[in-house]
Amino acid sequence: MAATSTRRSDPLAQGFSLKDQLFNADSLGDLAAEYSAAIPGFDAEDFHTEVVAGLEGRELLERLEWIADCVEKRLAADFVTMAAQLEAAMPAPLDPTLRDDDFGRFIHAVPGILAVRHGLEAHRERALDLLHAATQRFSMEFYIRPFLNRWPEETMARLRRWAEDENYHVRRLVSEGTRPKLPWAKKIDLDPTEPLPLLDTLHADPTRYVTRSVANHLNDIAKFAPDQVISRLKEWQEADRQDKRELDWMTRHGLRTLVKQGEPGALALLGYHQDAPVAVAELALAQDRLAIGETLDLSVVLETRGGAPVPVLVDYVITFHRPNGRQGRKVFKLKQGLVPAEGRLRLAKAHPLKGNATTFTLHPGPHRVAIQVNGKVMGEIGFELTS
Secondary structure (H helix, E strand, O other): OOOOOHHHOOOOOOOOOHHHHHOOHHHHHHHHHHHHHHOOOOOHHHHHHHHHHOOOOOOHHHHHHHHHHHHHOOOOOOHHHHHHHHHHOOOOOOOOOOOOOOOEOHHHHHHHHHHHHHHOOOOHHHHHHHHHHHOOOEOOOOOOHHHHHHOHHHHHHHHHHHOOOOOHHHHHHHHHOOOOOOOOOOOOOOOOOOOHHHHHHHOOOOOHHHHHHHHHHHHHHHOOOHHHHHHHHHHHHHHOOOOHHHHHHHHHHHOHHHHHOOOHHHHHHOOOOOOOOEEEEEEEEOOOEEEOOOEEEEEEEEEEOOOOOEEEEEEEEEEEOOOOOOOEEEEEEEEEEEEOOOOEEEEEEEEEOOOOOOOOOOOOEEEEEEEEEOOEEEEEEEEEEEO
16 A cells, blocks of 8 residues: 655645645545454444544544544454454555655554553553554554653663664664654653664664664754764764765764754864864845845855865854844854865855744844854854844
8 A cells, every 4th residue: 555655745735734635535445444354343334434524623633533533442442452453454564675755654553542542551562562563554653652651661672672673664663763852742751862772773774764763863862962962973983884975964964953053073073173274255245234025145255275175064144133132043054065275165145034934033123144164153244124
């Protein structure tokens, strides 16, 4: 059965509704057919009528709970039998020959929901077995987290074994499920650095689906323990267990928050040094007074008088005016490159000052833009924003 991936959808398309794309008469018809084929007495038509009728007015995660409600009432009451029924109704595992972007279908989250509801307290080991099977059809990253909170030692022992599982979806779950800042997910009580030994195993994984999770996990941990993330990446470089290009990608991706913050150790690990012989020779704006909705045109020239080309990571930082007097600050990427030996690197950027940005609101008043080279601010200029 084809997997549904949110990455293939266009959320800007007119009338697009993710919850309707994921949960509708067709997708729930597929689910009804799977259960009725595997479970004697499961009435597919009755289930389909009830579950579809109850979708209206429920948001995405609420719909998942509703679907689980409708499945649950048609299964055995005791969890051991229920788990066997859920496993019997599972579709074939996701394609093991793929290496990325195969998240699965949201309709197959039901076993995870019911594992938490009915297995968390009295049937921990059977529930974890169910999650192991289910995550090979749809990621169980949300549903492993209650087990980490209720049974941290026992669940971590499972995850240590799963880190070497033959199925890469299981291996990914080990990283993704233990991320300290997993989007949308329930908070876990683990020390954010406790999963690092799991990542020691997973960082050398041959699949991008796993290594992307490891890199995102490192980025999460970096917000709590930056030094430990930097030292771990150094150790992985020295261990030489991962393809160099892949580890370089993971390093850049895992350090992205620290790089934006200009953390010297992170930048040095990427080959960018704050004491590099580089200076801002020119910094200019096409206009120093703009209206909201217009474009900020920025130009900068970097120069070096060193005897060799200098690697640079150049960002521009806008300081935004706020009516309450507290300034906002946001870092934007400009260029990753080389300043030639005894030469100049010319850069330009057109930055739209959108009045309808979803992440923050622009306000008229004095603003500033700074040039940050290898994490160090080397020049700054002001402009006035009008309504």
